[in-house]
Amino acid sequence: MLVDIVFWVLALLAVATAVLVFVVDSMARATYALALSFVAVGLIVLLLNQNYAGVITVLMMLMEMAIMAVYMVMFMGMNPALMPMSMVHSNRVAIAVAAVTFVLLGGGALLVDWPTRRGAPPADLTAALGQALMGPQMLVMIAFSPVMVATIIGGVVLASHRSRYDRFGDDLDRRPPRDPARGGVGR
């Protein structure tokens, strides 16, 4: 009974704050409405006894939204992010896509024949989930992480307007490098 009430409160909170993201006129409110929506989803995951996955969702989403606040000022020219602004663009197309996706997924969930349970749930759900995700696919995961890191670094290098030649000079022999701000370890 209590679990039902908590579930419905969190589910309504998740949907309501998700709608708010597009209704409010401030980047900060939109960002943290989205954070709240994700936190509600993370807490719903806790109700599934997936404690690790639930808490880690809350952690990652809060961090992500805080970093969003950094990007918000870094990458938006003339800082409209600090002023009231509309949170939607191309809304007709977006509404159409959202409606079609909702009908497709919702219809699928209602119409598909769900399989009946075979066997009993394992004692430690998190460990079982980790095994299923990481056990046989460990090699893929290990191969994947360097690719992801390389992608991130490549993206940052391409986006940055200063290259190593700006820092170290044409022959890459200027020490210490010329930086707009000095680092903390004497470079």
Place this chain on the structure above:
Amino acid sequence: MSGAVAVSAWWTPLAVVLLGLFVWAAAALDGVLTARAGGTHRGAALVRPVDATVRLLRQRRVVTLSSDRPLWRIGGAGLLVAALLMLAVTPLGHWTLSDLDVGVVWFNAMDVAVWALVWLTGWGANSVHPLVGGYRFLALALGYELPLMFALTAPPIAAHSLDVGVIAGAQGTVWNVVWMPVAFVVYCVGVLAFSVWGPFAAPIEPDIAGGVRADLSGVDRLLFEGGRLALLVAGAAFAVPMFLGGGSGPLLPAWAWTLVKTAALVAVLVWLRRRLPVLRPDLLLEVGWLVLLPAALLQDLLVAVVAVWVR
């Protein structure tokens, strides 16, 4: 190797009272140290926290023009809530309010929530200096958070569990701090940082007119200042089961040892504020990523090797 026993939720008010006492004691100690450094009367410093509380409660709330009121209030009051939620998974001796099997991750999630809360406090005022302060905090956070996460990883590796009670119980005569000192130091750096305390006070420094707290007044200021100290206390309290052997110790019962160790660590952290200079926010990123992070990772490696070996 057993976890702490979860007590009824009715004990929560006691935890709140205990936190309040510790916050008052930390504020009084800070006052005494300040008075000693300034050569003024020390006795008055003991009642100053009470004095300041009463004054702030009676002070009229100042509101800035077109401030984002909900976000501002959530940020300011949230620090105290985050500290309480950290304490919810921190065992007092053999008892704990919540016997969450992923308590360490929960603590980590709460300290990440501080990122959002401090920035929101800076943002909400719709004023330049608080906003600069909010961004200074995020700049610091990018530097300290990853080392803190990896420092938090070391005790769970050794105990094969993320349950705080189990980690406390897994330490025998050798406390974790003895063989993972680097993780402990990095953890303490993280506690100072998420409490915006001592060397990490750049977001609230006078050079930007008080930064995040520049436009806070009355009860909002009280909650923000109280929240910072509460985070410092919660961080110190969490270090006890993680690194300082939990409630183990001679003669005294387990709960008393937990309180004694917490008080000692809080005292050291409060004392450090007057001993260390404030760090410029742009300097911490390199220190965090080139010094603290590799150090914490090496510590984790060492702990992992020992943990596998012993098993």
